[in-house]
Amino acid sequence: MKTVFSTLLLLCLAAPVLADNSPIGFQTATLPDAQNDRPLQLVVWYPATTNAKPELIADDIVFVGALAVPDAPPAAGEHPLVVLSHGDGGNWGKQVWLASALAHRGYIVAAVNHPGTTSRDRTPKNAAQLWQRPKDLSRAIDAVIAQPKLFGAVATQRIAVIGHSLGGWTVMETAGARFDPDLFTRDCSTHAVLAGCKAYLRMNPTGVPDGKAKLAADLSDKRVRAVVSLDLGLSRGMTDASLAALPVPALVIAAGVSEEALPAELESADMARRLPKASTQYLEIGDASHFSFMSICKPGAVKLLEADVPGDGIICGDGEGEGARSREVIHGQVVGLISEFLAKSFRN
Numbered sequence: 001m002k003t004v005f006s007t008l009l010l011l012c013l014a015a016p017v018l019a020d021n022s023p024i025g026f027q028t029a030t031l032p033d034a035q036n037d038r039p040l041q042l043v044v045w046y047p048a049t050t051n052a053k054p055e056l057i058a059d060d061i062v063f064v065g066a067l068a069v070p071d072a073p074p075a076a077g078e079h080p081l082v083v084l085s086h087g088d089g090g091n092w093g094k095q096v097w098l099a100s101a102l103a104h105r106g107y108i109v110a111a112v113n114h115p116g117t118t119s120r121d122r123t124p125k126n127a128a129q130l131w132q133r134p135k136d137l138s139r140a141i142d143a144v145i146a147q148p149k150l151f152g153a154v155a156t157q158r159i160a161v162i163g164h165s166l167g168g169w170t171v172m173e174t175a176g177a178r179f180d181p182d183l184f185t186r187d188c189s190t191h192a193v194l195a196g197c198k199a200y201l202r203m204n205p206t207g208v209p210d211g212k213a214k215l216a217a218d219l220s221d222k223r224v225r226a227v228v229s230l231d232l233g234l235s236r237g238m239t240d241a242s243l244a245a246l247p248v249p250a251l252v253i254a255a256g257v258s259e260e261a262l263p264a265e266l267e268s269a270d271m272a273r274r275l276p277k278a279s280t281q282y283l284e285i286g287d288a289s290h291f292s293f294m295s296i297c298k299p300g301a302v303k304l305l306e307a308d309v310p311g312d313g314i315i316c317g318d319g320e321g322e323g324a325r326s327r328e329v330i331h332g333q334v335v336g337l338i339s340e341f342l343a344k345s346f347r348n
Contacts, residue, residue, distance in 0.1 A: 022047065022075075022104060023047075023048045023049070023050050023051075023052075023054070023069055023072065024045055024046060024047060024048055024054075024067075024068045024069070024072075024100065024103040024104055025045070025046050025047075025048035025050065025068060025069050025070070025071065025072030025073070025074060025151075026043065026044070026045055026046075026057050026068035026069065026070050026071075026072070027043070027044050027046075027070070027071055027150060027151065028041065028042065028043050028044075029041075029042045029043075029044075029143065030042070031112075031139055031140070031143055033139070036129075036132070038115055038126070038129075038132060038136075039115075040112045040113065040115070040136055040139060040140070041092070041112060041113045041120075042110060042111070042112050042140055042143055043092050043099075043110070043111050043112075044108065044109070044110045044111075044144060044150075044151045045068060045099045045100060045102075045103035045108070045109040045110075046074050046075075046079065046103055046108040046109070046151050046152045047074065047075040047079060047103060047106055047107075047108070047152060048069055048072035048073060048074055048075055049072070049073050049074070049075050049076070050069050050072040050073060052069045052072060053069070054067035054068055054069045055067065055068065055069070055070060057070075057093075057096055057100075058092075058093030058096045058295070060093075061298065061301075061304060062297060062298060062301040062304055062305060063093065063094070063294075063295040063296065063297060063298065063301070064097075064295055064296040064297070064298060065093075065096055065295075066096040066097060066099070066100035067100070068100065068103070074148070074149070074150070074151055074152030074153075075152060077152075077153065078152075078153045078154065078155040079106055079107060079108045079152050079153065079154065079155060080106070080107050080108070080154075080155050080158035080159065080160070080342070080346060081107065081108045081109075081110065081141065081144060081145075081154045081155070081158070081159045081160070082102055082107050082108070082109045082110070082159075082160045082161070082162055082342070083109075083110045083111065083112075083137045083140050083141060083144075083159075083160075083161050083162070083171075084098065084099060084109065084110070084111040084161075084162050084163065084167070085111075085112075085114070085133065085136075085137060085161065085162070085163035085164070085166075085167030085168075085170040085171050086111070086113070086114065086118065086163075086164060086165075086166075086167050087163075087164045087165030087166045087167050087168075088117045088165060088166040088199050088233075089117065089118070089119055089122070090118065090119060090164070090165070090167075090294070091113050091118045091119045091120055092111035092112060092113055093295065094164075094294040094295050095111065095162075095164065095293070095294070095295070096295060097295055097296065097331050098162070098331070098334070098335065098338070099111060101331075101335040102335070102338070102339070105339055107342075108144060108151055108152050108154060110140045110141075110143075110144050110151075111140075112136050112137070112139075112140050114132075114133050114136050114170070115132075116128070116129060116132075116203075117130075117133070117166060117203070124203075124204075127202070127203045128203055128204055128205050128207065128208050128211065129205065129208070129214075130200075130203055130205040130215060131205070131211075131214040131215045131217065131219060133166075133167075133169075133170040133173070134170055134171075134173040134174040134219040134220075134221070135219065136170075137161055137170065137171070137174050137221065138174070138221045141159060141221065141223060141224075156223065157225065157346075158225060158346045159223050159224055159225055160224065160225060160226040160227065160228065160342055160345070161174050161175060161224050161226075161227050161228070162227075162228040162229075162230070162338065163228075163229055163230065163232065164230040164231065164232075164293045164294070165230070165231060165232060165233055165290065165293075166196075166199065166232075166233055166234065167230075167232075168229035168230055168231065168232020168233065168235070168268075169196075169229075169232050169233060169234040169235065171227050171228070171229060172227060172229055172232065172235070172238065172246075172250075172271075173219045173220070174219065174220060174221050174224055174227070175220065175224050175227035175246060175247075175248050175250065176220040176242065176245070176246050176247050176248065177238045177239075177242045177243055177246060178216065178218065178238065178239050178241075178242035179215055179216060179234075179237045179238055179239070180216060180237055180238075180239050181205070181206050181211075181212045181215050181216060181237065182212075183236075183237055183239065184197075184200065184234070184236060184237025185206075187236045187237065188200070188201075191236070191266060193260055193261060194233070194236075194261060194262065194266065194267075195233055195261040195262045196233035196234040196235075196236070196237075196262075196267070198261075199233070199234075200234065200237075224248060225248055225249075225345065225346065226248050226249050226250075226251075226341070226342055226345035226346070227246075227248055227249070227250050227251070228250070228251040228252075228253070228338055228341065228342075229250070229251075229252050229253065229268065229271075230253050230293040230334070231253065231254055231255040231262065231264075231267075231268060231288075231290050231293060232252075232267060232268060232271070233262060233267060235267050235268070235270065235271040236266065236267070236270065238271065238274075240274055243271065243274040243275050244274060244275070244276065245276075246275055246276060246279075248279070248345075249279040249280070249281075249341070249344075249345040249348070250272075250275050250279065250280045250281070251280075251281045251283075251337065251338065251341040252268050252269075252271060252272040252275070252280065252281070252282045252283075253268070253282075253283050253284075253285065253293075253334065253337065254267070254268035254269060254282070254283070254284040254285070255284075255285060255288045255289050255290045255292060255293075256284045256285050256286035256287065256288060256319070257286075257287065257288060257289040257290075257292075257318070257319050259289070259290060262290050264284050268282070268284070269282065269284065281341060283337065285330060285333065285334070286319065287318065287319030287323065287324040287325055287330065288318065288319060288330050289314075289317050289318050289319060291314065291315045291316070291317060291318075292318045292319075292327055292330050292331075293334065294315065296327050296328055296331070297315070297316035297327070301313075301316050302316050318330065
């Protein structure tokens with residue numbers, strides 16, 4: 001297996017972040033939800049037909065954005081769909097590098113801000129409803145499929161989900177993994193230092209009525225045909241049986257920079273060992289940190305982050321020392337890996 005991954009890695013290292021210069025569009029929408037009081041901010045990147053000048057999206061004083069044409073008409077034909085899920089405290093803007101790159105490769109790419117666990121909403125009530133995160137992705141799939149004139153037509157047999165950190169947990173649940181709250185609580189008594197255990201304790205999803213049953217329920221979306229996790233957390237609460245029977249191919253990418261709170265060996269690697277060997281690919285990127293899967297930081301970003309919240313400068317940190325690469329180069333590798341994986345998965 002290591003030989004296969006090494007070969008794939010060498011192939012993907014040469015892959016450019018952008019496949020071509022074809023235009024891509026960008027749109028935002030709000031998905032109402034009167035029943036659960038959970039409106040979602042949805043953004044969609046897609047192949048477009050336009051000669052308009054692109055604008056920077058999600059570009060700010062800290063992070064580098066990506067170019068797209070707002071409200072551009074979509075390109076003709078059907079396109080595969082990818083839905084992205086951000087990490088705890090993040091937002092859709094932190095993966096614009098990936099959304100843009102995949103849209104340039106012909107994908108429609110949707111992303112949402114998960115209420116309660118986004119930088120724009122950390123309310124305890126919403127955070128406790130952890131089981132809503134996979135449902136958010138299903139709502140995004142529904143919305144994009146229903147509006148081909150806005151975003152382009154979706155090839156409904158080619159839908160994938162990709163998530164970072166807590167988003168990795170989210171997409172695995174969407175793909176068919178099942179979570180056992182009791183199993184996770186017991187495991188956290190042994191591995192209390194893990195970031196996932198601390199986040200779970202703070203969110204307290206089992207502290208609300210029927211929370212345990214809702215979290216343990218089947219949250220999968222049968223339309224999903226492939227899944228990618230990027231240095232995920234909370235995987236130790238997923239049951240062996242559900243992982244062994246995962247019905248779709250999985251690409252599990254881990255950060256190789258050692259972190260006590262999120263070690264690859266106890267999270268991504270552990271989960272990959274429990275997934276079906278024939279349909280699972282696992283890769284640890286040695287010079288990537290947990291935050292390497294977020295947008296590129298601008299010069300001076302660390303100083304700004306530290307001034308706001310001491311310690312947050314770590315967000316801009318990647319691997320250090322001889323041979324360590326820039327975040328931009330790491331992104332290129334990740335885009336290549338994901339592109340190869342999705343192409344193969346959809347062919348099969």
